[in-house]
Amino acid sequence: xxxxxxxxxxxxxxxxxxxxxxxxxxxxxxxxxxxxxxxxxxxxxxxxxxxxxxxxxxxxxxxxxxxxxxxxxxxxxxxxxxxxxxxxxxxxxxxxxxxxxxxxxxxxxxxxxxxxxxxxxxxxxxxxxxxxxxxxxxxxxxxxxxxxxxxxxxxxxxxxxxxxxxxx
Amino acid sequence: xxxxxxxxxxxxxxxxxxxxxxxxxxxxxxxxxxxxxxxxxxxxxxxxxxxxxxxxxxxxxxxxxxxxxxxxxxxxxxxxxxxxxxxxxxxxxxxxxxxxxxxxxxxxxxxxxxxxxxxxxxxxxxxxxxxxxxxxxxxxxxxxxxxxxxxxxxxxxxxxxxxxxxxxxxxxxxxxxxxxxxxxxxxxxxxxxxxxxxxxxxxxxxxxxxxxxxxxxxxxxxxxxxxxxxxxxxxxxxxxxxxxxxxxxxxxxxxxxxxxxxxxxxxxxxxxxxxxxxxxxxxxxxxxxxxxxxxxxxxxxxxxxxxxxxxxxxxxxxxxxxxxxxx
Numbered sequence: 220x221x222x223x224x225x226x227x228x229x230x231x232x233x234x235x236x237x238x239x240x241x242x243x244x245x246x247x248x249x250x251x252x253x254x255x256x257x258x259x260x261x262x263x264x265x266x267x268x269x270x271x272x273x274x275x276x277x278x279x280x281x282x283x284x285x286x287x288x289x290x291x292x293x294x295x296x297x298x299x300x301x302x303x304x305x306x307x308x309x310x311x312x313x314x315x316x317x318x319x320x321x322x323x324x325x326x327x328x329x330x331x332x333x334x335x336x337x338x339x340x341x342x343x344x345x346x347x348x349x350x351x352x353x354x355x356x357x358x359x360x361x362x363x364x365x366x367x368x369x370x371x372x373x374x375x376x377x378x379x380x381x382x383x384x385x386x387x
Numbered sequence: 388x389x390x391x392x393x394x395x396x397x398x399x400x401x402x403x404x405x406x407x408x409x410x411x412x413x414x415x416x417x418x419x420x421x422x423x424x425x426x427x428x429x430x431x432x433x434x435x436x437x438x439x440x441x442x443x444x445x446x447x448x449x450x451x452x453x454x455x456x457x458x459x460x461x462x463x464x465x466x467x468x469x470x471x472x473x474x475x476x477x478x479x480x481x482x483x484x485x486x487x488x489x490x491x492x493x494x495x496x497x498x499x500x501x502x503x504x505x506x507x508x509x510x511x512x513x514x515x516x517x518x519x520x521x522x523x524x525x526x527x528x529x530x531x532x533x534x535x536x537x538x539x540x541x542x543x544x545x546x547x548x549x550x551x552x553x554x555x556x557x558x559x560x561x562x563x564x565x566x567x568x569x570x571x572x573x574x575x576x577x578x579x580x581x582x583x584x585x586x587x588x589x590x591x592x593x594x595x596x597x598x599x600x601x602x603x604x605x606x607x608x609x610x611x612x613x614x615x616x617x618x619x620x621x622x623x624x625x626x627x628x629x630x631x632x633x634x635x636x637x638x639x640x641x642x643x644x645x646x647x648x649x650x651x652x653x654x655x656x657x658x659x660x661x662x663x664x665x666x667x668x669x670x671x672x673x674x675x676x677x678x679x680x681x682x683x684x685x686x687x688x689x690x691x692x693x694x695x696x697x698x699x700x701x702x703x704x705x706x707x708x709x710x711x712x713x714x
Contacts, residue, residue, distance in 0.1 A: 223571055223684070224571060225568070225643050225644060226645070226665070226666050227642070228666035228667035233666060235668060236645065236647075236664045236665040238662050239661040239662075239663070240660050241658045241659055241661070242660075243650070243659040245660075248671055248672075250669070250671075251669055252665075252667045269669055269691060270711050271616070271638060271691065271693040271711055276638070276640070276669070276691065292613060295611040295613070305591070307585070307589055334582050335582055336579070338578065338589060340591055341573070343573070343595025343596065344577045344591055344592070344594065345593075345610075345611065346591035347547050347589075347591065347611075349590075367616060368613060378714035379714045
């Protein structure tokens with residue numbers, strides 16, 4: 220057995236760090252923890268935990284089956300905790316995200332196009348959510364996903380609730 | 388049509404065996420332990436390993452984003468086509484005393500000199516990309532070279548690691564064994580069930596396994612791309628060899644273990660904060676600071692960059708804030 224221990228976090232077991240201020244405002248660091256954010260979120264809410272102009276990192280609590288989403292650009296899902304199945308399917312007529320739009324949209328109905336496949340991802344696995352595909356997540360037990368994407372209509376910003384405002 | 392760029396180098400020193408170099412009015416020399424940098428208003432000593440680790444990153448990153456401070460005195464500032472080489476420019480005491488100095492070069496021109504210095508001053512067995520526990524002693528008189536180590540190519544995936552025609556995943560077979568500090572990291576790959584005709588779009592890979600096989604430290608490499616949004620994960624051990632003063636906001640998502648960031652004012656070097664990040668923590672590094680990370684155990688860090696070329700001017704002109712979010 221290896222004599223090293225790599226520490227990953229999970230919903231059940233994470234230890235936050237913090238900001239020791241010398242001459243600064245802790246808010247400048249927009250410091251949060253994805254496991255803490257997901258622990259207080261409803262399933263598949265897309266909560267921004269990082270923002271850089273139009274780009275965001277969204278944090279999702281994976282639990283049960285998500286709605287179907289689609290997007291007009293690539294996105295990338297990184298599983299931080301748990302096991303998540305990613306289902307891919309082509310949208311049907313009139314179901315695609317508007318050309319050139321930013322971020323994911325939620326589909327009203329299941330996609331009408333052909334099935335593309337599925338992926339079963341565990342902690343540390345990154346999945347491509349390809350441009351123009353519809354996708355759905357499923358997790359038997361609660362888990363955490365982060366998504367590299369663009370700020371869109373489903374992105375939720377609640378910085379004051381999730382970020383550290385005090386020095387340690 | 389390209390032309391050869393001249394590098395001003397001396398003959399090897401009779402005793403130490405190293406060449407000395409000149410670039411503009413800067414002069415560089417090394418002995419068994421130290422590198423000396425001279426400029427018209429002063430000179431500065433750095434331990435040879437500190438200088439070489441920083442130089443290695445500056446070369447590999449093509450001067451990176453913003454300011455690469457080799458230490459509190461010497462460094463480079465990238466203007467993306469030209470680059471400033473400075474001494475004391477971002478040090479309050481040097482500035483107040485009028486001892487700071489800056490010279491601007493074309494990036495290719497300065498890079499040629501930096502590569503020549505790195506090649507001549509890196510001895511056999513010493514790898515500036517490696518953690519100190521994993522490489523030979525950098526000190527002593529000239530003793531061979533290590534061209535393979537210093538000329539690694541930075542990974543820049545076009546879409547995502549493992550996609551068709553893109554950067555391949557790392558395996559034992561292609562020369563990337565699991566690092567000693569990540570011996571316990573699962574190496575399983577995602578289960579992929581692609582329907583016929585969609586094999587190129589149904590793609591996933593084990594990012595943590597990929598990082599556990601990195602043979603370098605403190606070397607962010609592009610692994611996934613959404614327009615100008617770049618995920619640049621990296622494995623970190625010991626100390627970030629530079630104090631990085633970014634010209635834009637940079638984000639860190641700590642994926643494993645722990646890093647402490649020492650944060651200073653970008654212009655003056657005055658301490659501002661110490662930020663301790665553990666697995667799952669995510670934080671922004673504002674555009675008006677410099678930061679240097681300390682990682683006792685090799686850890687996995689996701690560096691997230693916005694690669695837009697418009698940002699440095701927006702930040703510098705005050706049209707965009709130095710922090711990403713107000714709340």
